[in-house]
Amino acid sequence: MFKRILVANRGEIALRVIRACREMGIETVAVHSEADRDAPYLELADEVICVGPARAADSYLRIDRIISAAEVGNAQAIHPGYGFLSENAHFAEVCRSCDITFIGPTPEAMQRLGDKNSARALARAAGVPTVPGSDGLVTSEEDAVRIARSIGFPVLLKATAGGGGKGMRVAANDLALAGAWQQASAEAQAAFGNPGIYIERYVERPRHVEIQILGDQHGTMVHLWERDCSTQRRHQKLIEESPSPRLPTATREAMCAAAVRLAAAAGYHSAGTVEFIVDQQDNFYFIEVNARIQVEHPVSEMVTGIDLLKAQIRVAAGERLGLVQDDIRPRGHAIECRINAEDPAANFRPCPGRIERIIAPGGFGVRFDSHAAAGYVVPPNYDSLIGKLIVHQPTRSGAIETMARALRELRIEGVRTTVPLHLDLLASAPFHEARIDTTFVERWLAGASS
Amino acid sequence: MFKRILVANRGEIALRVIRACREMGIETVAVHSEADRDAPYLELADEVICVGPARAADSYLRIDRIISAAEVGNAQAIHPGYGFLSENAHFAEVCRSCDITFIGPTPEAMQRLGDKNSARALARAAGVPTVPGSDGLVTSEEDAVRIARSIGFPVLLKATAGGGGKGMRVAANDLALAGAWQQASAEAQAAFGNPGIYIERYVERPRHVEIQILGDQHGTMVHLWERDCSTQRRHQKLIEESPSPRLPTATREAMCAAAVRLAAAAGYHSAGTVEFIVDQQDNFYFIEVNARIQVEHPVSEMVTGIDLLKAQIRVAAGERLGLVQDDIRPRGHAIECRINAEDPAANFRPCPGRIERIIAPGGFGVRFDSHAAAGYVVPPNYDSLIGKLIVHQPTRSGAIETMARALRELRIEGVRTTVPLHLDLLASAPFHEARIDTTFVERWLAGASS
């Protein structure tokens, strides 16, 4: 096992890694930017190294400085957390070349899964469903109609060079498709200098369901069931839960099996997440793999009783997982609310600043993971996540009740937070009745404000 | 279900009850003494009523004032917590006569179990082993020898009127017994004016193992397995855990079955605890029933996933438990450390005072139940418990690691606490190796200081 791990991240996930290491008897080297110099979790590390100024590109994203800190700090391994360098295959390669263990998948597995097209190809080869669509670009209107008929309407036209919704059109039938193809192609040409368009089935009001996987270097690959992350606003997850409500058992099991097949085909080990969308008829389609630990990993920890961080460190050290699929029996229902320093009443404007007072909720079924403490200054340089409130109860309705109780107990003074939004969301009819998909929050917000 | 419950207690258990009620949508009336006027948990109650001055005898123990507060506060039920009026059968009777539900067993069941002699008789009738001893008083030296031989040496001589160790003697053989009987009898006469002595088997270095039971008013009675509370100092529990380490499965199951038999025989419903001592050969003997929720109930909640407070309220309202024994499958290992405002370095002197700052630990498997917050003044009038730190992990060694990590994270400034003692205890060889009994802490403390 490692004697000393460098934590190449900040905030709650840095604290999460430090906690796991302290329990395992592993020393930690925490790196930080100048903006995080006074963060209270640094006191829990065995060594603290400043790697640069506030700007992430000059500190947390600087491969040379992180590696150098690992070398002067005598760390044998680096935990990248999420974000920053966590899915950077080049960084993983540099770690390997410096004889430092990167706590995550191999660079090869990351590359195989990091590119969306090669990941989709891998998925299809492993018998994992992807959103049906054109194999390549659509070259003519006739071609578009032929393909759309074969995959079924409605369809989504997407610019191959695109992003941010430009060159994107939905078409419900042949007639609409002809015009849409023209428009999308022209828009793509104008926006990206590339008129190339491809077509895939348009999934209306999908759910975002992801499978937590965990593998070792000795051929064991298991899943820790699913998380439902449909409760999003502008593609930002707000609430995650496990199990996914209203998901048929057969679908759930098929998704888990598909995720394990794909991960095994990619030669994956470590913790990772296979993301799917699920349509209104409970068909599921592979979207991408997140080759890292995720913000919402605690909900899977609560229902399975397995510490994902410790497991991730153990398998990175070459240990056997020591678990088989049958050992992983989910119990009850877990929900996580992301507590951000944002003002929901002011269009989610970030609210950095000094936290004057904080009272963490406690009691049965409540877990609060936060790097904040009274006196902590939320820096304006990074994301606004200041804590994760996680609850675990035998049932979903019980979990909602505990979450509402805990949110009301949580007191954070000095900065505005998303706590009021969560209370409203929990009490909203769509969430309460589990009629959730990735579009419901925005529709509900629009309805609530009109 | 009740619309409104009065919480006839203070501190962490009052907060625990309020939390359960908030999750159940039940309003709460919190009573308090003048000393607790500014306690932060009162802000979570729907109504707050001062019932008297600091002295418990004039406030929390005043039946008339508590009942009166329930009446003016329109509470349909009273939760007594632990201590104070919780095991007062007369109070339970007054509640009944005022048409207020006492959340606990009936006065009749409390009376049957409240008297040690009748509880022992009930236990024997239900086939539950008690410590072997004389049926009544020992009238002569010959009688003492005859009885001692029949129950086996060593034996304990106890004054029937006794208490506080006076008139108590241990005898290892016939010869010692003769002198011991004389001395004990004379001492009892001098101390209590009553020379009556009885004999029971002396259990050396026993473990304190208790079974959590839970019954409804419709004939369902289940157990939630055991807690080991052997880690005590001067009969004050310091650390509780579940399962009891090194307890053979057959013994464990026999104890649980015995506890359920006894509770059923007593016509018990509500949550309760059947206490046993277990000798070095794993024989177990019934000691007493605690007819209330206990300080250490969270360890059973963690391993079973069942919220005992909510269940207790539901069965008091006449609902069915909705659980059968097979539903209650323990998972992993839970440990609780009682955090007291006492100075372990100064002979556990209580340290009331203002808490300047508190940082609660978080993360996987950690629960912190505390009514304290920054600015809270620990009053000198009541017990020194300011929080309970509970951890849950798949294994005992994992739980110990998490507890040590969490204790090191917990920061309480302004008053001295028992945190350093717990850290030392967790690291001590007897605790670590689970060689625990009710005497080990004092032997270990004596050894550490010599």
Add this chain to the structure above:
Amino acid sequence: MKPTKASENKTAGKTAEGKGADASAGTGGVFDERRVKRLIKLMKRHDLSEIDLQQADERVRIRRGGAVVTVPADGLPGAGAATARAAGALPAVNAAGPGDADGGRVVVVTSPMVGTFYRASGPDAASFVKVGDRIEPEKTVCIIEAMKVFNEIPAGVSGQVVAILVENGAPVEFGQPLLKVDPEH
């Protein structure tokens, strides 16, 4: 999931109250001690005795007495016997220091028990006392009903009744101010 609401018949006794979904109260929350301090400063400067601010679910109420002496209603020696008398409620009289003034000395008679406050012995009877009455320590000033027992509460102090602080039929808690008496009259 039912959000718990502040109850309507809240008894007094807290100086600053805030309930409900204010869990994430920012700098402007009712629990902001700095704001409370600023308000207190304002009150001192302008010699205010109470500020009560409310907006939506939030409320800040601060009261500031002049020279106030709190007297438990049955707390003085020689007070007359009531029908039933609660024991163990005999805190000492708090003598207010001089120079603290906003005019005269006022003695506050507080409730020795939890119960329901009645100004008269029955719905048609006259009130025991009204503002302006001169009273002696043994004078019954109200009845507090607790557990079906009607407890006559003696004044415990002599003087002139300045104010009656509780509505007829309202619940009172231990230590709650019942009436103000000017002992110099």
Add this chain to the structure above:
Amino acid sequence: MKPTKASENKTAGKTAEGKGADASAGTGGVFDERRVKRLIKLMKRHDLSEIDLQQADERVRIRRGGAVVTVPADGLPGAGAATARAAGALPAVNAAGPGDADGGRVVVVTSPMVGTFYRASGPDAASFVKVGDRIEPEKTVCIIEAMKVFNEIPAGVSGQVVAILVENGAPVEFGQPLLKVDPEH
């Protein structure tokens, strides 16, 4: 269960440190801000530049500079090129206000990167600079090894070397003071 210990080769940068089993530090704990404030007051009164108190696991260290200007080692225009130069480490020069003095102005040259500090180009070579040397901005004052690359670090300032703050072969972090230069010489 292995208690984690503060590591021996801790790098500097925190002004008050407390590690280990001080979880329940009482009023006298190292995190007691009031004590820190009292110590700072004491330092100001007696013009101390550092206090370092240790007892068992506890440690309080407070440093206080005179008129100190912090200069990143490669942060000044015209600084000579090192073998490899880290980018993006160009904080502005902090001009110290007057009247803050404990004598002359001192400029602190700080590390632009994380790595291992060397005073000379090899074990047998002479130190790049020693106390008393007059230096120019482009003068190499040390080498910092990071990822097997030896980075020559220029002074970035001219003046006389007053102190060298890091031991040969010691690890340094970003922003760590390396040497003090008196620019008036």
